[in-house]
Amino acid sequence: MKYRNISNYFADALKKMGLEEIPEIAFETPKNADHGDLSTNIAMQLPKMLKKPPRAIAEEILQNIEADDEVIEKIDIAGPGFINIKFTPKYYSAELEAILNKAADYGRQDVGKGKKTIVEYVSVNPTGLLHLGHGRNAAIGDTVSNLYDWMGYDVTREYYFNNAGNQMNNLAKSIYARYMQIIDSPEFPFPEDGYHGDYIKTIAQDIVDIESDKYIAGSDDDIAALRKAGELWAFDKIKATLGRMNINQDNYFNEDSLYSDGKIENIINEFKNKGLAYEKDDALWLKLSEMGLQDDRVIVKSTGEPTYRLPDMAYHREKFERGFDVIVDLFGSDHIATIPDVLTGVKSLGYDTDKVKVLIHQFVTLMENGEQVKMSKRTGKNYTLDDLLDEVGEDVVRFFLIMRGINTHLEFDLDLAKEQSDKNPVFYLQYAHARLCSIFDNAIDKDINIDDKADLTLLVDKSEISLIKTLMKFPDYIRLSCDKGEPMILAEYLRDLAAAFHVFYHNCRIIGSEEKLMQARFKLAAATKITLKNGLDILGVSSPERM
């Protein structure tokens, strides 16, 4: 008794009308409830094929359709040719029963059964603390991973990082300068492009405290030791911050391993063997212009070091080799330019890049007192993700960072986030859950027995039906949210669900109603609690029992 069957009724009717190829029949829930429970515009898609006006086609469909009275209460034509369907209470009670049976698994699907997916997110190099932009990446990435999990995929959550290279040298030099300023002279010069954040001073002080003047000479070994200390410190903090957001990734992939395992070497050779690479000005170029892109790009610099593109390609190839069916990359919009290069390169090696799903999210601006808080690396005064977690808590952070479409520039309103009140949208959802819990607490307090069986066809009030309808949509929204890589879709749905519940709660008393109706309403409340909890779990937001 799902929409699929409804669609079959229509397909059969269209067959009887002599249509050979049955087009996809799209259903939607009308915005206006008076238009019925479900609506299709199929009659308006067919005038060209059938050479008849839409309304005439709709009438013909209605004559040919064999509707099941158990399921469909009413079916009629409206407006320019919409066909509107109204379901029976029995249909709804059966759907509600199904939700209760699935319980904690309600919403889980098997679309991805037997398939492996990897979601790469966060992936910041260990040179400092996470800021809000990273937080957005982390929250979206983790939610998308959860969505794939609920769709039945075997999900690997991966963090890709590089602890070598220029940025890390820069970190090492910055730490050395701060170290020398403490132990030797406050006048010791700070590097031009160094990391100005106060955390560098903290790292340096820690080293001074433990190892005193051990590294004062500043030899290559000393610098290497400081770099390692900085890396460990930063990684520790990053993982701790992610942990606070309930994010624990499965795998940390080190870019270095691509070199040590010969993967970089291999990919260079393969490009050469395929005649896709050539030397110019002492550098090695990839012939991207012959693969449909605008310009050729350098993959190995004249210094002998690869550019970032090469390890990126090798890394993607590695993901293919590990046998993933879906490869999700989540990047901030500043990485956008490199993606076509990397994908084109990997494709030229014979991999199916359609498996790669690149998600790009826009930046975050932090607003406080109506003004933008600058988050520049240079200023040193850096508003970190930890600062935000301290101020507003992990639930608010996770929710705020996914509640807008990933393609829109996110304005993070610190004042709104800090507000512990009805203005804060995340509490609206959590409050619904807390209210539900308190209904059941009350039943226990009052020694009310909750029957296992209840006559769910008694649920006929407008707000009851509306709530059931909303509950039924949950799996569809998980799928939609996953397909589009848009956690916001699920967040919006949960807001709708909470709203439908609040209206039901307001209109329909549970405890105190006539016994049979009360029992049916307990069931509805239980299904709502399950669905809300499952949805909040996917978003990584807690479901409090009391507020």
Next chain:
RNA sequence: GCGCCGGUAGCUCAGUUGGAUAGAGCAACAGCCUUCUAAGCUGUGGGCCACAGGUUCGAAUCCUGUCCGGCGUACCA
């Protein structure tokens, strides 16, 4: 210059891939608590969907052009 993303209510944003009267939260205003949590519910006001053309039964949505904002456009990652 070129590429990607965006421009919808006073503010922040949705808009189910072209459908019925363009929605929600916040802000403003007016109601609803002796009964399961008022962090809630109900109602009112608020729109040249950036602008100009085009495509068709039908456009916020698709196509072209223009304007505005963000991010890129390296032998930096």
